[in-house]
Amino acid sequence: MDQFSIFVPRLVTTKEYFAPGHRACIGCGEALAVRHVCKALGKDVIIANATGCMEIVSSALPTTTWRVPWIHSLFENTSAVASGIESGLKVLRRRGKIPDKKITVVAMGGDGATCDIGLQSLSGALERGHNFIYFCFDNEAYMNTGIQRSSATPYGATTSTSPAGKKGIGQITGKKNMPAIAAAHGIPYVATACPSYPFDLFDKVKRAQAVEGPAYIHVFSVCPTGWRSAPELSVKMGRLAVETGVFPLYEIVNGQYRLSMDISPLRPVIEYTKVQGRFRHLTPDLMEQMQVRVIKTYEELKKKASG
Amino acid sequence: MEAKLLMGNEACAEGALAAGVRFYGGYPITPSNEIGEILSSRLPAVGGRFIQMEDEIGSMAAIIGASIAGLKSMTATSGPGFSLMQENLGFAAIAEVPCVVVNVMRAGPSTGMPTLPAQGDVMQARWGTHGDHPSIVLCPSSVREVFDLTVTAVNFSEKYRMPVILLMDEVIGHLREKVTLPQPESIQVVERPRPDCPPEWYKPFEDTKTGVPSMAAFGDGYRYHITGLTHDSMGFPTTKKDEVESLIQRLFRKIRQGFEEIMLYETFLMEDATAAIVAYGCTARSAKSAVLMLRKEGMKVGLLKLSTLWPFPRVAVESLPEQVQELVVPEMNMGQLYREVVRVGHGRFRVKKVSRIDGELITPQEIIYGLKRRERK
Numbered sequence: 246m247d248q249f250s251i252f253v254p255r256l257v258t259t260k261e262y263f264a265p266g267h268r269a270c271i272g273c274g275e276a277l278a279v280r281h282v283c284k285a286l287g288k289d290v291i292i293a294n295a296t297g298c299m300e301i302v303s304s305a306l307p308t309t310t311w312r313v314p315w316i317h318s319l320f321e322n323t324s325a326v327a328s329g330i331e332s333g334l335k336v337l338r339r340r341g342k343i344p345d346k347k348i349t350v351v352a353m354g355g356d357g358a359t360c361d362i363g364l365q366s367l368s369g370a371l372e373r374g375h376n377f378i379y380f381c382f383d384n385e386a387y388m389n390t391g392i393q394r395s396s397a398t399p400y401g402a403t404t405s406t407s408p409a410g411k412k413g414i415g416q417i418t419g420k421k422n423m424p425a426i427a428a429a430h431g432i433p434y435v436a437t438a439c440p441s442y443p444f445d446l447f448d449k450v451k452r453a454q455a456v457e458g459p460a461y462i463h464v465f466s467v468c469p470t471g472w473r474s475a476p477e478l479s480v481k482m483g484r485l486a487v488e489t490g491v492f493p494l495y496e497i498v499n500g501q502y503r504l505s506m507d508i509s510p511l512r513p514v515i516e517y518t519k520v521q522g523r524f525r526h527l528t529p530d531l532m533e534q535m536q537v538r539v540i541k542t543y544e545e546l547k548k549k550a551s552g
Numbered sequence: 553m554e555a556k557l558l559m560g561n562e563a564c565a566e567g568a569l570a571a572g573v574r575f576y577g578g579y580p581i582t583p584s585n586e587i588g589e590i591l592s593s594r595l596p597a598v599g600g601r602f603i604q605m606e607d608e609i610g611s612m613a614a615i616i617g618a619s620i621a622g623l624k625s626m627t628a629t630s631g632p633g634f635s636l637m638q639e640n641l642g643f644a645a646i647a648e649v650p651c652v653v654v655n656v657m658r659a660g661p662s663t664g665m666p667t668l669p670a671q672g673d674v675m676q677a678r679w680g681t682h683g684d685h686p687s688i689v690l691c692p693s694s695v696r697e698v699f700d701l702t703v704t705a706v707n708f709s710e711k712y713r714m715p716v717i718l719l720m721d722e723v724i725g726h727l728r729e730k731v732t733l734p735q736p737e738s739i740q741v742v743e744r745p746r747p748d749c750p751p752e753w754y755k756p757f758e759d760t761k762t763g764v765p766s767m768a769a770f771g772d773g774y775r776y777h778i779t780g781l782t783h784d785s786m787g788f789p790t791t792k793k794d795e796v797e798s799l800i801q802r803l804f805r806k807i808r809q810g811f812e813e814i815m816l817y818e819t820f821l822m823e824d825a826t827a828a829i830v831a832y833g834c835t836a837r838s839a840k841s842a843v844l845m846l847r848k849e850g851m852k853v854g855l856l857k858l859s860t861l862w863p864f865p866r867v868a869v870e871s872l873p874e875q876v877q878e879l880v881v882p883e884m885n886m887g888q889l890y891r892e893v894v895r896v897g898h899g900r901f902r903v904k905k906v907s908r909i910d911g912e913l914i915t916p917q918e919i920i921y922g923l924k925r926r927e928r929k
Contacts, residue, residue, distance in 0.1 A: 296663055319632065319662065321607060362579070362607035393580035393589070394604055406580070406592040406604050413596070 257447065258284060267310040268302040272476025274467030274483060275299060275382045278440040279353070282380060282464070285450035286349055288313060291330055295323035295354030295363055298389045299382065321362040324370035324379060327352035331375045349454050350377040356397035357387045360421045371430040371459045378453045378460045381423060384468035392471045396421040399491070401535055402523045404471075409526040419538065427461035428497040434460040435497040436505075441467075441483025445494060445505055452496075465492045473522020485517040490543040495550065502549040514539050558731045560698045560724040561586035561628075564654055565594065567702025568626050570739050573652070574600035575625035577614030579607055579633060582666040583722045584656040587628040608633035612640035615651045619644075620778065622769025624706055628654035631664060634673060634680070641715055642681035643780045645803065648757070648765070650709040650744055652702070654718045656725040657833075659911045668911030669722035671833055671884040677717045678862045684800060686807040688712070688814055689862040691719045693836040695729040701816075701859060707742035708814065712806050713764050719861065721884070723834035723913060747774060756787045759798065763806030807863055816859035817868040821847065825854030827878040827923060830869070830893055832858040835882045835914050842916035846923070853923070861889065866896040880923045882906040882914045 262283035269276035279299055283290075291314045294300050300317045303310035318326040331350040337343045352370070354363055359381035367379060386404050387393040394407040398416045403409035407416040428435045433456045436449040446464070453460035467483050469476040486492040489512045494505035514536045518524035527535070558566070565587050568576070576595055578588040592602040601618070605611040608629055615625035629637065634655045644651055657673045659665035673680075677689045688708050692698040701718060709716040745766040747754050756776040758765045765785075768774035777787035782799060784790040807814065821843055822828065831839035836857045846853040854876070856868060869879075879901045881890040890905040897903055906922035908914045 317663070321636075357580075364606070387580040390580040390582050391585050391589070393585065396606065405585070405589040406578075406602070408589075408593045410593065413593075 258287075260284070260288075262286070262288060262290075262312045263303070264310045264312055266308065268305055269298070270468075270470045270476070272467070272469040272479040273298075273302075274440060274465075274479045275355075275384055276302065277479070278382055278446070278464045278466050279303075281440050281443050281446050282450055283313065285447040286313075286351065286454065289347060290314070290349045290351055291334075292316070292351045292353060293318055293323045293326040293330060295352075295358035296320040296389075297355035297358055298384070299353065299355070301389055320358055322366050323352045323354050323358060323363060324367040327377045327379070328370045328373065328375045331377050350375070351380065352377060353380040353382065355387075355389075356381060356383040356385060356423075357395045359383075360396045360423050364426075367427075368430065371427060371432050371461070374432075374458050376458055378450075378462065379427075381461070381463045382466045383423075383463060384466045384471060385420070386468075386471050388468050388471040397423065400538060401527050401531055403526060404523070414531060415523070415526065424461065424463050424497065427463075428500065430459070431500070432459045432461060433457070433499055435462075437463045437465065437492065437494050439465040439483045439487055439492065439494060441480045442487070442494065449496065471523070473525075474520050478520055482517065482520065485512070485520075488512045489514045489517045490539045491517055493543055493546055495546060502546065504547065504550045507547070511540065511543065553733045553735055555730050555732045557728055558695050559586060559726060559728050560692075560695050560720060561656070561726065562590060563695045563698040563731060564628070564702050564718070564720070564725075565590040566733060567699040568652070568706065569594060569598065570699075570736060570741075571624065571703040571706035572741050572743075573624045573626045573706055574598070575615060575618035575623040576600070576627065577603045577605050577611045577618065577625070578627050579605050579611050579629065581608075581630045581633045583658055583725050584628040584630050584654060586725075587654060587656075608636035609640065612637040612644075612653070616640060616644050616647075616649050619649045619651045620770055622771070624650070624710065626652040626654065626706070628656065630656050630658045630666070631660040631673060632662065634676065638681040642683060642685065644715040645681065645685040645687070646683075646780060646782070647778050648713040648767070648803075649715070650713050650767070651715050652705045652709050652718060653715060654702070654720065657719060657721040659909070665911045667722065669834060669884060669913065670909065670911065671719075671721055671835070672888070672909070673719060674861055674883075674885065674888040677719055686714070686804050687862050688714065688716045688807065688860070689719055690716065690816065690859060691832045691861050692724055692859065693833050693857065694724070695727060696731045696733075697859065698724060699731070699733060703739055703741070704816070707740070710742045710744040711764070712810060713744060713767055714803075714806075719833070721833045727834075746772075751775065755785045757783060757785045757799070759785065759802055763802045763809060811863060814860055814863060815865040815867060817865050818857045818859070820855040820857065822854035822856065822873060822876075824852050824875075825873065826852045826875050827880070828854045828856050828872060828876050829919060829923070830856045830858065830879055830881045830889075832861060832889070835884060838914050838916045839882060839919055842919040842923075845916055846920060858889075864889075864892045864896065869893060869896050877902060878923070879903045880906060880919060882908075882919045882922065884908050884914060
């Protein structure tokens with residue numbers, strides 16, 4: 246699979262399958278991620294998209310941003326829809342109704358659609374072993390409905406349903422470890438990625454496309470609107486999240502963890518949180534707690550990768 | 553109390569707090585988000601609990617659980633979420649668990665138009681869950697009424713031990729109006745009947761005079777069985793035909809006996825009317841202004857505004873003055889309550905419908921046109 250690690254800007258296609266002119270907010274990390282993912286996937290692809298920001302901003306009538314076959318399903322069922330598409334294609338191919346070429350089936354959703362409401366359907370599809378790629382575009386809350394917490398919201402972040410105040414610190418639980426849940430299904434390929442590292446993202450999409458069976462890619466998507474950060478910092482914030490260890494980039498190939506980049510030493514978490522309004526209320530004490538949490542999870546991850 | 557500028561969803565949250573709701577389990581969905589957002593900070597302040605669940609199935613199940621544990625509980629959602637709640641709603645109906653579900657209606661089916669109003673869930677609120685079951689569905693048409701009906705919904709759910717649905721529409725949910733809320737001490741709050749017998753005498757689903765058995769909370773010392781299976785008076789599953797029949801009959805009887813109280817409606821300028829508009833929710837507002845416009849023209853038109861949609865307040869239609877010949881039912885759906893008006897009218901009225909399903913409000917002019925229009929033969 247390693248032949249995909251030669252991406253250089255010159256060799257990346259100039260074709261866009263996620264067209265400009267969509268209605269995403271300024272500095273949307275998710276739109277950038279989807280654009281890169283679509284570039285990497287190429288044109289022989291069918292996408293099932295859960296309800297969420299991406300569905301709303303990309304498909305407002307009478308226009309569409311998608312230059313590939315695309316279906317908006319519901320909030321909770323995108324993996325099931327993708328399962329159906331994959332099985333349908335299999336039958337058509339077997340009966341000679343369509344040419345025998347590889348068509349990548351893709352399901353995508355936000356963190357709410359993946360970690361909360363769609364987890365059951367995703368788990369079912371991973372367990373059945375459909376040959377598809379699932380992308381979770383994680384912007385760490387329900388941004389489309391007005392910034393409500395999800396189970397991917399990080400510790401300490403304030404959202405409209407986990408408000409910080411005199412007594413509350415905002416979100417009191419940590420982020421659900423979705424890549425580990427996906428990997429626990431024993432699927433061949435799981436990865437985390439971030440559009441701030443486009444070539445790493447391309448690489449991982451290509452690898453997911455090459456494997457037989459389900460693949461899961463968790464893409465960190467900066468959301469300036471929901472995180473109360475400056476839109477021009479989006480790409481930089483993706484890098485900061487990776488460099489501080491908040492969102493480490495790694496792959497799990499057939500159960501084997503592998504760090505995509507081992508950062509040592511990690512930058513202090515405060516560099517990442519201080520530019521975001523959602524962490525503004527955090528006291529130095531809580532910041533310290535957060536730093537400890539991040540280092541702990543990063544060390545654990547490193548141990549898994551070395552073992 | 554001083555006047556406030558309140559949004560419908562805010563008034564709903566205020567009403568819930570005033571009625572004693574102390575548990576909210578919800579899931580984000582436009583256009584009902586504000587209710588959950590407000591309660592997420594207000595409930596902990598009064599010793600309550602807010603949980604954001606992983607989906608609407610979870611929300612509904614959580615409020616059932618909280619209610620069995622003894623708290624007044626509520627959730628709010630909209631179309632797609634309401635569809636997901638249906639199975640649990642049926643459970644709450646047969647297990648007789650008091651709870652309130654707020655559905656801020658948006659245009660459907662499916663994802664539909666999340667930010668635009670509709671009244672398409674009227675029949676779903678009645679028949680959404682499978683099986684024969686009674687239901688109470690209330691529908692406010694102003695911000696103050698949202699507050700009042702939220703309190704009423706909680707009270708009805710406690711009194712009759714059943715889920716009560718508050719159907720708002722997007723217009724009412726997001727409408728801001730000047731509202732004077734009632735003094736907290738003037739608000740009537742009902743508590744569920746609790747057992748006062750020794751635990752070994754307790755029959756959790758006993759037939760009583762009102763048809764409503766007393767409800768012990770988990771932890772009160774009363775051991776009993778709760779199930780979604782059809783059960784006998786002890787709560788244990790049964791398929792004996794007399795026990796099954798008496799359970800379902802009792803579920804209906806408790807509503808029938810309270811019908812007078814449950815049936816909420818208002819009439820406006822009806823005394824001398826020869827025609828009437830039957831409306832609910834946001835369309836009742838257009839209907840009222842249509843009545844005033846027609847009165848100016850000299851037409852004798854009245855308004856029947858329904859606040860209770862189910863059980864359908866048939867008495868309200870049947871008791872319209874003798875000289876009323878014509879009814880018009882404006883609705884933001886293809887005519888769901890219209891059929892009900894035709895049914896209880898028994899051919900006494902000429903009933904017309906005014907439907908609008910494009911996400912825009914029905915205007916008074918459209919209602920006037922609908923009333924004046926002659927039926928094509």
